[in-house]
Amino acid sequence: MTRSNGRTVRDLRRENRTAVLRRLYFDGPMSRFALGPATGLSSGSISNVVAELVAEGLVEEAGSVDSAGGRPRILLRVAPDSGRMIGVDVGETRVRVELFDLTLTELARAERPLSPSEEGGARYDVGVVVDHIREGIAEVLRAAEVPAERLLGVGIGVPGIVEHTDADGAVVHGQTIGWDAVPLERLLREAVDLPPEVPYRIDNGAKTLGQAEMWFGAGRGARSAVVVLFGSGVGACVTTDPLGPGRALEWGHLKVRVRGRRCRCGALGCLEAYAGAEALLERWREAGGLPPEGADEETALAALVAAAHPGEGAAADPAAVAVLAETAEYLGAGFADLINLFQPERILVGGWAGLLLGTRFLAEVEAHARAYALAYPAARVSIGMGTLGPDAVTVGAAILPLADFFARGGRHEDPPPVEPPPAWTDTVRHRTAH
Template identity: 75%
Template sequence: MHATSGRTVRDLRRENRTSVLRKLYFDGPMSRLMLGPAIGLSSGSISNVVAELVAEGLVEEAGSVDSAGGRPQTLLRISPGSGCMIGVDVGETRVRVELFDLTLTELARTERALPSTGPRTARYDVELVVAHVRDGIAEVVRAAGVDPDRLLGVGVGVPGIVAHAPEDGAVVHGQTIGWDAVPFERLLRRTVELPDTVPYWIDNGAKTLGLAEMRFGAGRGARSAVTVLFGSGVGACVVTDPLGPGRALEWGHLTVNVRGRRCRCGARGCLEAYAGAEALLARWREAGGTPPEDVDEETALTALLAAAAPADPDAEPDAAALAVLEETAEYLGAGFADLVNLFQPERILVGGWAGLQLGAGFLDRVTRYVTEYALRYPASRTTVGLGTLGPEAVTVGAALLPLDDFFARGGRRPETAPRAPAPAWHAALADRVTP
């Protein structure tokens, strides 16, 4: 049976279930009476949808509130135990794996360090990263005592550009880490011991950071924002729809200085060659600073900040560290100005371990340069600030990828579609095609 718009009744029922689930998830608990006007459904439709969701264990009662002159209204909420998701952050110093229930309460977590020294390509050895993800998933599932069949999916945030191929699923093009068309989803499916029915959702880490901050962090309530993942390198995600997934930007490879410093991508003059933490530490060393040897970048950046602002009030700040930080603030300010001019966002939000470590005081300096380089009108309507979800934001956003898909399906798991027979001409021409 089809509705007049061309959508089937089944489509409409799924969309109604999706609307109720999303409203309860992001704005609940709510009563049936509140839900109707909030999502534009009749009381009868609300009653039918809620009855289905309660019967399936996806929605449960959560107390009651007084009504104006009538009997108390029963509140509804998403049932936390009705499913769980795994979020993975393939970061710059470690692989973090977290298991969440349906309300994003953390059930278990683990971290596995990546090599802190040596070439970046060795640090991101594909077999090592896959093994870390495999072992991390097995550990959190075992620690929480969760039946793998309850998993709605595994979301993974990775560095680089993610494309999709029919045979391999998600394929990662991570030029700065030596990943050239790595069939990451296929490798995980072959290695991780989970049921074949558990879907994988793999996307850029800046994009999963943006998803988390828009839904639950500093971007909540904004109609548009750009989130910046500032770590060893820099990346960004632009969001123009608060409920949409956003779009990852290779912002760190915007050219800011023609024939400038060599970037780790191989090109010259990229923003990342001046503003990423790796470049910042290299420039400090070149300016006469003394970064600690044989430590990870987080520890080295802590040393740079301590040199620029010594805890001892009688100690002299390191002039080279101060100069490098000021120059970095200007490069970032110019890069933020480009984001302002291009996308005119309400907010620019900075996350990632380096961004959080540099802190709000450093962003104040960046903002001053934004006003110098950006057009006045859009700059006056954009605020710059830190993300509020901390270093776990990427894993939270990664876990939202399977959750979003689950809600889009109306709270139903993917169905295995029957394989249709191939057209007759396939068989007729098969012998004529040379391999």
């Protein structure tokens, strides 16, 4: 049955289930009585939806609370064991795979290091990445003794632009790592031993970071936010709906200097060519700094910070101080562009390099951002650190299939219904045939 607004009874039932699941997930445990005003549904609708969800094992009782003069009210919550998700972070130094229950409690994890290919530069072999994901998925399922059939999906955060196609699913355009239209979803379907009904959700890593911070971290309660991913490179995600998906921004390739330094993407003057961790370390070397020989990027950046801010009585390395000061100004200018373009309520910084540089560095960035931005939006934005730590991209990746699951009302993915074409198609076909 279709209503006048085009929504079917099935659509309304799914929307009601989604409303209850989301409210219990984010604000539960709650009683049936409290769910009514919280969702805007009638008591009858609440009773029907809750009965369905309890019968399916998606919702369970979680104690009771006293009511005013009546019987205690039973509290309800989303059942943690009713589903499992895998989150994958394809970073530029390693692949991390984590298995979660429905409340985002980690059940198992696996990590595999990544190294540049022998041709030089940050060009990572697609086959190696696919193998790492395949092995990591098998490892976490085996460690937690979870059958693959219980998965709601696999979410994957990747560097670069993700295109969603009918033929190959998610295709990754990762220019800075040498990926040119890589059909990652198809390659994973061919390589990973998972049931065909388990969906893959592949998206930009900054977007998955933004989703995690908005759902569980420093973005909670904000109407709009920009979440910045600061690692080997630089990216961002802008969100205007706290529960909806954000939009990935290739912010690191904003031009901050005409005919400036060459970026990993091949262009000149990108923000990433000055502010990404890889570029930061390169500029320190050029200025006479001495990163630890053979150290990985994370260790080398920690050495740069320590050289600029040594312990009491030690002399700071002037090259490290100068490089960090210049980087803070470039980032501040980049933040000012985000403020002027999107006028967000909050800007949050995450990623391993952002967390390593910390609040002291962020204070310098903020001072420059407010100086470069328009006064009105700058006065209304707060700038701070993300709160979910270095695992936030993986958590956000796992949220991708979870968000889809909630949007379907807690039902597993079904093939779209086959509907008859509109009546006019036969008429047009008949006329064009003559």
